[in-house]
Amino acid sequence: xxxxxxxxxxxxxxxxxxxxxxxxxxxxxxxxxxxxxxxxxxxxxxxxxxxxxxxxxxxxxxxxxxxxxxxxxxxxxxxxxxxxxxxxxxxxxxxxxxxxxxxxxxxxxxxxxxxxxxxxxxxxxxxxxxxxxxxxxxxxxxxxxxxxxxxxxxxxxxxxxxxxxxxxxxxxxxxxxxxxxxxxxxxxxxxxxxxxxxxxxxxxxxxxxxxxxxxxxxxxxxxxxxxxxxxxxxxxxxxxxxxxxxxxxxxxxxxxxxxxxxxxxxxxxxxxxxxxxxxxxxxxxxxxxxxxxxxxxxxxxxxxxxxxxxxxxxxxxxxxxxxxxxxxxxxxxxxxxxxxxxxxxxxxxxxxxxxxxxxxxxxxxxxxxxxxxxxxxxxxxxxxxxxxxxxxxxxxxxxxxxxxxxxxxxxxxxxxxxxxxxxxxxxxxxxxxxxxxxxxxxxxxxxxxxxxxxxxxxxxxxxxxxxxxxxxxxxxxxx
Amino acid sequence: xxxxxxxxxxxxxxxxxxxxxxxxxxxxxxxxxxxxxxxxxxxxxxxxxxxxxxxxxxxxxxxxxxxxxxxxxxxxxxxxxxxxxxxxxxxxxxxxxxxxxxxxxxxxxxxxxxxxxxxxxxxxxxxxxxxxxxxxxxxxxxxxxxxxxxxxxxxxxxxxxxxxxxxxxxxxxxxxxxxxxxxxxxxxxxxxxxxxxxxxxxx
Numbered sequence: 001x002x003x004x005x006x007x008x009x010x011x012x013x014x015x016x017x018x019x020x021x022x023x024x025x026x027x028x029x030x031x032x033x034x035x036x037x038x039x040x041x042x043x044x045x046x047x048x049x050x051x052x053x054x055x056x057x058x059x060x061x062x063x064x065x066x067x068x069x070x071x072x073x074x075x076x077x078x079x080x081x082x083x084x085x086x087x088x089x090x091x092x093x094x095x096x097x098x099x100x101x102x103x104x105x106x107x108x109x110x111x112x113x114x115x116x117x118x119x120x121x122x123x124x125x126x127x128x129x130x131x132x133x134x135x136x137x138x139x140x141x142x143x144x145x146x147x148x149x150x151x152x153x154x155x156x157x158x159x160x161x162x163x164x165x166x167x168x169x170x171x172x173x174x175x176x177x178x179x180x181x182x183x184x185x186x187x188x189x190x191x192x193x194x195x196x197x198x199x200x201x202x203x204x205x206x207x208x209x210x211x212x213x214x215x216x217x218x219x220x221x222x223x224x225x226x227x228x229x230x231x232x233x234x235x236x237x238x239x240x241x242x243x244x245x246x247x248x249x250x251x252x253x254x255x256x257x258x259x260x261x262x263x264x265x266x267x268x269x270x271x272x273x274x275x276x277x278x279x280x281x282x283x284x285x286x287x288x289x290x291x292x293x294x295x296x297x298x299x300x301x302x303x304x305x306x307x308x309x310x311x312x313x314x315x316x317x318x319x320x321x322x323x324x325x326x327x328x329x330x331x332x333x334x335x336x337x338x339x340x341x342x343x344x345x346x347x348x349x350x351x352x353x354x355x356x357x358x359x360x361x362x363x364x365x366x367x368x369x370x371x372x373x374x375x376x377x378x379x380x381x382x383x384x385x386x387x388x389x390x391x392x393x394x395x396x397x398x399x400x401x402x403x404x405x406x407x408x409x410x411x412x413x414x415x416x417x418x419x420x421x422x423x424x425x426x427x428x429x430x431x432x433x434x435x436x437x438x439x440x441x442x443x444x445x446x447x448x449x450x451x452x453x454x455x456x457x458x459x460x461x462x463x464x465x466x467x468x469x470x471x472x473x474x475x476x477x478x479x
Numbered sequence: 480x481x482x483x484x485x486x487x488x489x490x491x492x493x494x495x496x497x498x499x500x501x502x503x504x505x506x507x508x509x510x511x512x513x514x515x516x517x518x519x520x521x522x523x524x525x526x527x528x529x530x531x532x533x534x535x536x537x538x539x540x541x542x543x544x545x546x547x548x549x550x551x552x553x554x555x556x557x558x559x560x561x562x563x564x565x566x567x568x569x570x571x572x573x574x575x576x577x578x579x580x581x582x583x584x585x586x587x588x589x590x591x592x593x594x595x596x597x598x599x600x601x602x603x604x605x606x607x608x609x610x611x612x613x614x615x616x617x618x619x620x621x622x623x624x625x626x627x628x629x630x631x632x633x634x635x636x637x638x639x640x641x642x643x644x645x646x647x648x649x650x651x652x653x654x655x656x657x658x659x660x661x662x663x664x665x666x667x668x669x670x671x672x673x674x675x676x677x678x679x680x681x682x
Contacts, residue, residue, distance in 0.1 A: 006625070017632065024639070064625045106643045113636045120629060132629045139633060143640035158644075 006063035009070040012049040012078060013119045019045030020112040027105030035105040039089050042108035046086045046115065053078055062125055066187050069125040076325055076474040077122040077252040080332050084244035085115045087336050087449055091343055092237040094443050098350050099235070100150050107147065111241065114140035118249035122256070127176045127186040127210075130253060134172070134217065137246060138165050144241070145234045157233025164216070164226045172213025178206030188261035196264045207262055211272050214257065217250040220310065221279035224303050231299035236352060239295055240339035243302050244332045251309055251328055255321055258313070259478045266316050273314045274407055280307030281411055285418035293354050294342055297421065298335070301380060304418050305331050311411050312395035315402035321475035323394035326467055330379075330391040330460070337453035338376040340446055344369050346439040353438070356425065361434025366441070370429045372454050379457045381422035382415050387460035486526055493519035506552045514545045531612045 007014065023038050023045075053075045062069050089108045096103035113136060120133025142165060146158020180186050182202035183194035195203055216223040231239045258269050284304025291297040309331065312323035344366075345353045363370035379388035392415060399408040441447065456463070496515040503509040517540045524533035606614050619627055674680065 010625070065622060067623070067625055104643070106639060110636070110639065110643070113632065113639075116629075116632065128623070128626050129629075132626050132633065136629065136633045136636060139636045139640060143636075143643055146644060149644050 006068070009061065009063040010068055010123075011052040011055075013116050015049040015052060016045055016112055016116045016119070019049075020109055020116065023105075023109050023112070027109060030105070032102065032104050035103040035107070036093060038105045039093060039103075039108045042089055042112050043086050045112060046082045046089075049115075050079060050082045066125045066189060067129050068120070068123050070123060071477040073252070073256065073325075073474045073477045074119075074123040076470060077248055077328075078119055080248045080329055081115060081118045081122070081245045084241065084248065084332055084336060085111050087340075088237050088241035088245070090445055090449065091240070091340065092235075094446065095235060095237050095343060095352070096148075098346070098352065099148055101148070104147075107144070110140045110144055114144070114241075115245070118245060121249045121253045124253065124256065125188055125260075127179065127188075127191075127261075130257070131169075131173060131176060134253075135169065137249065138169065138217075141165075141242065141246060144238045145230055147238060148235050151233075153233035154235060155233075157230045160226055160233075161230045168213050168216035168223065171209055171216070175206045175209025175211075175213060178202055178209060182206060188257070191261040192263055195262060199265045199268055203265070204268055207265060207268055208272065210257065211254075211269060214250065214254045215276050218247060218254060218306050219299075219303055220276040220306050221283045221303060222276070224280070224283070227303055228296045228299040231302075232293055232295045232354075236295065236339065236343050239298070240336060240343075243298060243335045243339065247302065247306065248328045248332055251306070251313075251324065255313055255324060256478065259316075259321065270314055270316055273310050274404070277307045277310035277314055278407065278410055278414075280304065280310065281414040281418075282307075285414045285421075288418070288421045291421070292356055294345070294356050294359075294425075295354050297356065297425075298338060298342070301418075301422075302335065304414075305335075305380070308392055308395055308411065308415070311404075311407060312398045314404060314407060315398040317398060317402050318472070318475045318479050319401055320395070320398035321478060322468070322471040323398040325471040325474055326394050327391040329467065329471075330387045330457075333453050333456050334376055334379050334388055337372065337450060337457065338380065340450040340453070341369060341373050341376060343446065344438065344441070347436065348439055350439045356428060358435050358438075359425065359428045360432035362429045362438075364434050365437040368447075369438075369441075372450050373429050374426050375454045375457055377422040377425050381419040383419065385458070385461070387457045390461065390464070482526060486523070489519045489522040489526070493523070507549065510545060510548045510552055513548070514541050517541045517545065529611065531615055534612070 019042065023041055026041075027034050027038050061071075089111055092107055093103045096107070117133045117136030117138075117140065120129055121137060124130040124133055142158055142162040145161045146155045148154040176186065179191055182200055183191045183206075185191055185194065199207075212223065216226075219227040231242065234242065258273070262269055280303050284300050284302075284307060288297050288300035288304065291300065305327075309324050309327045312320045312327060314320070315323075342354075343352070345358065347353050347358075359373070362373065375386065379386035382388045382392040384390075392411075396408040396411060399405075399411070460467075493516050496512045496519065500509050500512040500516060503512055517536055521533040521536040521541075524530070524536060609617075672680075
């Protein structure tokens, strides 16, 4: 395969990289006053990168001798990632306007580069591509976490994320080098070939270390410690970004690694996935109960949700993978919707508020916002008829189909515990004595995105045939 | 014969300078001994036929790391007498680490005698007829060119990050305006005064 064909397959990444470099020049010479135009151009770049995806599923294949894979699975993940990245750029200017220093032009550029990294993660066909993509995404994320550098909590979040992320990268690299040493290859195909004739001890160690490193990136228990602090300290648009796009990228990356590279070692990784899934679900549900900060609560909620998604992966079947993809799609919409609601929480002077108690009696001052909160929280709790229920149903169904009934039962029990803290927010919003009123409604863009997300969550069942078909196609490209 | 002589020369100087790195009283001397140790390690690598690693040792360790150490040692005002004062209290911990290291070395020797790890397949077999710098370069710029470029992107993001997090425009700083400097003529800056005797200079 010649270079040009390979390059053409990576068009989405090329578009985003080129746009990132050009916008970097614009912002370097134009200063922070170009922040607004750079943001819109970045969104245009994400949109055009998304459009180039349309041509790929049919012509997909391996580029650069298997370093990069363009297939339906990658396309599905990238659509979610680009959408989440675009939303986190769209909502940023209004948030940063109220903070010290204002909106800076590097924000959309860093998001673009992080998106390039995530694209490489989900399309990786080789442990090296995986690592380089992961680092590109992580480095941009560390900077984004401490983007409000004069804010102590933001700086702390960035530093914590950086130190723990570097540790996780080290663990992942150690696992990769063990896998390379014992299989003689870094490509997924090569590792799969070597693992097909029984799993040696060295390969098992490599597998465990790789999974540990990736579990950190998806913030699954027991590698979740960084999540609440980083989510709380980061600027809210960045937290919305962390909770959506990189989560999708890391989960899909994990799916690809365990099915393509370690498919024959199902017994070995299945028990690890089952353990971290259960631990995440239970811990995420129990630890969130005592939280008073809504961003911390969302952090535990994301830990909890990752656990549910992993239940589908634990099944190890195409249906299970399709269920995880559906879960991540619905989860992304719910999370982004919730964070848009959270960004509307501003006191009378327009400063962001994060206290759950300040939501009291919201239904009397802001009916629309209260309804949106209720919809997203019901959906996150998995209460029918919201889409969140359907997502959970799919993963439990896949787990039962693969004979993991006990896992599904524990998951359902824990989701009842988890429902408590979501319902507590709804109770605060609707039935508590009104607290001080928030600043008037946000921009039209935020309201529009929130309305779309809420509509999808409520009426999403109309999309089910489409979602089922797309996720089944995407999952089939892995098996 | 000459290889044997070179090996013992490099090895003995390296061990000696390694010991002197630890025992030197002056920290600047320690760093200089460390640089000598790096050079000799590079010589050992050349003897093994790993000239790429030898170059890396000189470029990365001597060129960057050691110079960085030197800067840190010379610019930070560290009270070494105070650092040394805690020697006895840290001794048990140091001994523990020494025992662990010794155990690891013994273990390593044992594993070495068990024979090399069998690799299932090689993605990139070692070519026998090429120098290894050329072999690495060929792989890096053909098969892995895509990842090489993305690694460049990672460095770019790191650079942007460093600037975003630390750069700030300060007030009251005199910036250099080269254009204005060049446009300035002697008559703008100097004035010829016929200074009367016994009077102060008016500025």
